[in-house]
Amino acid sequence: xxxxxxxxxxxxxxxxxxxxxxxxxxxxxxxxxxxxxxxxxxxxxxxxxxxxxxxxxxxxxxxxxxxxxxxxxxxxxxxxxxxxxxxxxxxxxxxxxxxxxxxxxxxxxxxxxxx
Numbered sequence: 001x002x003x004x005x006x007x008x009x010x011x012x013x014x015x016x017x018x019x020x021x022x023x024x025x026x027x028x029x030x031x032x033x034x035x036x037x038x039x040x041x042x043x044x045x046x047x048x049x050x051x052x053x054x055x056x057x058x059x060x061x062x063x064x065x066x067x068x069x070x071x072x073x074x075x076x077x078x079x080x081x082x083x084x085x086x087x088x089x090x091x092x093x094x095x096x097x098x099x100x101x102x103x104x105x106x107x108x109x110x111x112x113x114x115x
Contacts, residue, residue: 010066014059021055024048046090053082
């Protein structure tokens with residue numbers, strides 16, 4: 001496999017973006033392990049997922065643009081889809097969890113009244 005040297009205008013920002021993406025993924029993973037309930041865990045992971053995936057995909061866009069010699073459109077579309085769908089998915093999951101908790105609370109109140 002032949003190696004294509006990347007120019008410095010790609011290497012420096014790409015490295016910074018990859019390190020940023022890796023660190024934010026690590027922070028999100030630690031938040032997932034350390035936080036107690038579902039809502040706290042969702043907040044930690046949804047925020048860091050958007051930042052880390054965005055940074056990694058932008059670094060990939062820079063590298064593939066330099067290698068191909070033309071703008072990489074398909075990776076830009078992937079970036080837009082991920083950055084738009086991750087927060088929306090988090091909101092839907094949080095709304096489902098809120099709905100579930102309300103149902104549990106109403107069931108507990110109804111069993112307390114009958115007891």
